[in-house]
Amino acid sequence: MNENGRKVGSVMVVGGGIGGLQASLDLSASGYKVYLVDRNPAIGGVMAQLDKTFPTNDCAMCTLAPRLVDAGQHINIERLTYSEVEGVEGSAGHFKVRVKRKARFVDEAKCTGCAECVQHCLVRNYAYLETPLIVPKPEIDPEQNALLERITARYPGGPETLVPILQDINAELNWLPPEVLGRLAELKAMPLERILRIATFYKAFSLVPRGKYIIRVCTGTACHVKGAPRIIDRCAGELGIHLGDTTGDMQFTLEEVRCLGCCGLSPVVTVGDEIHGKLTPTTAAALIDQCAA
Ligand code: FES
Numbered sequence: 001m002n003e004n005g006r007k008v009g010s011v012m013v014v015g016g017g018i019g020g021l022q023a024s025l026d027l028s029a030s031g032y033k034v035y036l037v038d039r040n041p042a043i044g045g046v047m048a049q050l051d052k053t054f055p056t057n058d059c060a061m062c063t064l065a066p067r068l069v070d071a072g073q074h075i076n077i078e079r080l081t082y083s084e085v086e087g088v089e090g091s092a093g094h095f096k097v098r099v100k101r102k103a104r105f106v107d108e109a110k111c112t113g114c115a116e117c118v119q120h121c122l123v124r125n126y127a128y129l130e131t132p133l134i135v136p137k138p139e140i141d142p143e144q145n146a147l148l149e150r151i152t153a154r155y156p157g158g159p160e161t162l163v164p165i166l167q168d169i170n171a172e173l174n175w176l177p178p179e180v181l182g183r184l185a186e187l188k189a190m191p192l193e194r195i196l197r198i199a200t201f202y203k204a205f206s207l208v209p210r211g212k213y214i215i216r217v218c219t220g221t222a223c224h225v226k227g228a229p230r231i232i233d234r235c236a237g238e239l240g241i242h243l244g245d246t247t248g249d250m251q252f253t254l255e256e257v258r259c260l261g262c263c264g265l266s267p268v269v270t271v272g273d274e275i276h277g278k279l280t281p282t283t284a285a286a287l288i289d290q291c292a293a
Helices: 018-029 062-072 142-154 159-173 176-187 192-201 223-227 228-239 281-292
Strands: 011-014 034-036 077-079 085-092 094-101 213-216 253-259 268-269 274-276
Touching: 011 018, 018 034, 018 062, 018 077, 034 085, 034 094, 062 077, 142 159, 142 176, 159 176, 159 192, 176 192, 192 223, 213 228, 213 281, 223 274, 228 253, 228 281, 268 281
Parallel strands: 011 034, 034 077, 213 253
Antiparallel strands: 085 094, 213 268, 268 274
């Protein structure tokens, strides 16, 4: 305390979880300057990742959020995130603490949390190798290149055009060849990783070659109880492949799909864009024969 009876000095709280936050708020309310240190990029700790808390089943965020806001705005709390305590010297009442602040590589004052930097992060998008390895770019077939240029000309624009472009490539080639995706990344001037994120998210896209006829057996609940597993077994037997495989002559690919939205017709099989309902293993096998003929 100083001569006027006011508390002076500062304290350090290490750990910005719910306990550290509450301690910081209490200490700052008592008149101390608080340095709140957390080794993570943001305060909140484990509780920020929880849905409910034991044993009361209270919403974790409802408990944490007001404290986060208070600690974030309090004039007497200085947050040292992404920092670690390296050493403490001194004695009670007069400590000196050495804190190491890690580099963030972004200007915190300007950061809006848009996450654009994550998508362009060189560390994340390119594997770190001891010796730089130059991987030769796969050569694109001239026909595929011409097709890609036709498709991209239909969709001028940025990232919002990726899904329709990938749909058109997939419809033309039945899959998305890596060299085509590489060229698409060049044409759209965006990281290949961004295209791959979309290409691997949707089940309709394939990164491996598929047959001329793609047979999809619905294994949603309604189709499953009406005999989809037997249809899969019969089709796999007819084609001599397993689910997910393509025949050696590149004619048929057998896939499963979850609910096509026409459960009243279950069990349902699609061949390309055609939907066939109320099938039995025998009529499913007949479908394959028709395609083969
Ligand atoms: S479960 Fe197969 S169409 Fe809905």
